[in-house]
Amino acid sequence: MAREQSSYESFIKGLWRENPVFVQVLGMCPMLAVTNTALNSLVMGLATLFVLMGSSFLVASLKHLIPKQVRISLYIIIIATFVTIADYTILALLPAVHKELGAFIPLIVANCMILGRQEAFASRHGVRMAVVDAAGMSAGFMFALLALGGVRELLGNGSLFGVDLFGPGFEPWVIMILPPGGFITLGLLLLLFNWIAARKRAFLAEVAATEREML
Amino acid sequence: MSIGNGVKEPGSARLALSLAFAGFISGLAIIAIYEATLPTITANKAEELRQAVFRVLPGVTRIRKFESTPEGLKENPEARGEEVVYGGYDPQGALVGYAINSAGPGFQDTIRVLYGYAPAERRVLGMWILESRETPGLGDKIYKDAEFVANFEDLAIEPQIVAVKKGTRSAPNEIDAITGATISSKAVARIINEGHQRWKGRLPAPDGQPGIEEAEQ
Numbered sequence: 001m002a003r004e005q006s007s008y009e010s011f012i013k014g015l016w017r018e019n020p021v022f023v024q025v026l027g028m029c030p031m032l033a034v035t036n037t038a039l040n041s042l043v044m045g046l047a048t049l050f051v052l053m054g055s056s057f058l059v060a061s062l063k064h065l066i067p068k069q070v071r072i073s074l075y076i077i078i079i080a081t082f083v084t085i086a087d088y089t090i091l092a093l094l095p096a097v098h099k100e101l102g103a104f105i106p107l108i109v110a111n112c113m114i115l116g117r118q119e120a121f122a123s124r125h126g127v128r129m130a131v132v133d134a135a136g137m138s139a140g141f142m143f144a145l146l147a148l149g150g151v152r153e154l155l156g157n158g159s160l161f162g163v164d165l166f167g168p169g170f171e172p173w174v175i176m177i178l179p180p181g182g183f184i185t186l187g188l189l190l191l192l193f194n195w196i197a198a199r200k201r202a203f204l205a206e207v208a209a210t211e212r213e214m215l
Numbered sequence: 216m217s218i219g220n221g222v223k224e225p226g227s228a229r230l231a232l233s234l235a236f237a238g239f240i241s242g243l244a245i246i247a248i249y250e251a252t253l254p255t256i257t258a259n260k261a262e263e264l265r266q267a268v269f270r271v272l273p274g275v276t277r278i279r280k281f282e283s284t285p286e287g288l289k290e291n292p293e294a295r296g297e298e299v300v301y302g303g304y305d306p307q308g309a310l311v312g313y314a315i316n317s318a319g320p321g322f323q324d325t326i327r328v329l330y331g332y333a334p335a336e337r338r339v340l341g342m343w344i345l346e347s348r349e350t351p352g353l354g355d356k357i358y359k360d361a362e363f364v365a366n367f368e369d370l371a372i373e374p375q376i377v378a379v380k381k382g383t384r385s386a387p388n389e390i391d392a393i394t395g396a397t398i399s400s401k402a403v404a405r406i407i408n409e410g411h412q413r414w415k416g417r418l419p420a421p422d423g424q425p426g427i428e429e430a431e432q
Binding site for chain 2: 036037040065066067069070073074077078080081084085088089091092093095099100102153156157174177178
C-alpha cells in the first residue's frame with residue numbers, strides 16, 4: 001500500500017480485485033452459514049457493513065492513541081461494541097430477521113475480514129481512506145453473500161427474496177439449502193471467479209505482446 | 216500507531232489503562248443501546264405473544280391470563296413462566312379454549328410452541344411457533360409452511376398426536392410431516408403431546424370453566 005490510491009480505486013478493489021471472499025477467502029463462517037436465502041444474505045451484509053465501517057472509522061481516528069502492544073485487543077473491543085449495537089438494533093427493529101440469523105450476528109466479531117482490515121488498512125491510513133476501504137470491502141462481502149444466497153435460494157427453494165419464481169412444478173434441490181450446498185456453490189463461484197481472472201490476465205498478456213510486436 | 220521509529224516502549228500501566236478505558240467506554244455504549252432498545256424488544260415480544268394467542272384460538276375476542284396454583288387456575292395478569300395459560304373468550308363471553316405454552320428439543324435447539332386447546336372437545340385449535348432455530352429452508356417450515364400449520368386446526372389430541380408421512384394423513388389425530396424435516400415435525404407433535412400431559416389434569420372440568428364475568432372487575 002505504498003502508493004496512495006484514489007477513493008474510487010480503493011472502493012473498487014474491495015468489490016472486485018481484492019474481494020474478501022472470492023480473492024482473499026476470508027469470512028467463510030457467515031458466508032457458508034447464513035447464505036441459504038437472499039434476504040438473510042442481505043441483512044448479514046448490511047450488519048457487516050455497519051460494523052466494518054464503524055470500526056475502521058474509529059481505528060483510523062484513534063490510531064495515534066492506540067499502543068501497538070495491545071492493538072489487537074483494542075480492535076476487538078471496538079468491533080465487539082459495534083456488533084452488540086447492531087445485534088440489539090436488529091432485534092428491536094427486525095425481530096423476524098433476527099430470529100433467522102440467530103447466533104451469526106454476534107459471531108460477526110469473529111469475522112476475520114473485519115479484524116484484518118483494521119490491522120492491514122485502517123490503522124495505517126487516514127480516516128477518509130479507511131472508511132472508503134471499509135465500504136468497498138463490505139460491498140464486496142455483500143456481493144459475495146448475495147451471489148451465494150441467490151443461487152442457493154433459487155435452486156434450493158425455487159424463489160428469490162421469498163418470491164416464488166418457478167411455480168409448483170419445480171422440485172427444489174434440498175441439498176442447496178443444507179451445508180453441502182453452501183460448499184458446492186462456493187466452490188463453483190470460486191472456480192468462476194478464478195476463471196474470469198485468468199482470462200483477463202491472458203488477455204492483458206496478449207495485448208502487451210501485440211503492442212511489443214507493433215513497436 | 217508509530218511502528219519502529221525508536222519511540223520508547225509504553226509502560227504496562229499505560230497499556231492496562233488504555234484497555235480498561237476502552238472497556239469502560241464500550242460498556243457504556245452497550246448499556247446505552249441495551250436500555251434504548253429494551254422497551255421496544257419487550258413490547259415486540261409481548262405483542263407477538265398476544266397475536267399468537269389470538270391466532271391459535273380462532274374466534275376469540277378477549278383473553279385472560281391464568282396461573283396454575285395448587286388450588287386451580289388463578290387469574291394473574293403479571294404471571295410469567297411455565298405455569299401460565301391464556302383463556303380465550305368469544306364475544307358472548309363463552310370460553311373457546313386455552314392457549315398453552317410448551318417447549319422441547321427440536322432438531323437444532325429448543326422449540327417453543329403455543330397451541331390452542333378446546334377442553335370440552337379435547338382438540339387442538341391452532342399452533343404457533345414462538346421460538347425455533349430449526350434449519351432454515353427445511354425445519355423452519357414448521358412455521359413457514361402454511362399447509363403444515365393448518366394441520367393443527369381442529370386436531371384430535373387423544374390418544375396422542377402422530378406425525379405421518381406427507382399425504383398419508385387419515386385419522387383425526389394425525390398430521391402430515393414436512394418432507395425433509397421429519398424430525399422437526401415430530402418434535403412439534405411431541406411438544407404438544409407433552410404439554411397436554413402436563414396440563415390436562417390442571418385445567419378445570421368442562422362445566423367449571425372460568426367465565427368472562429370474573430374478568431370484568
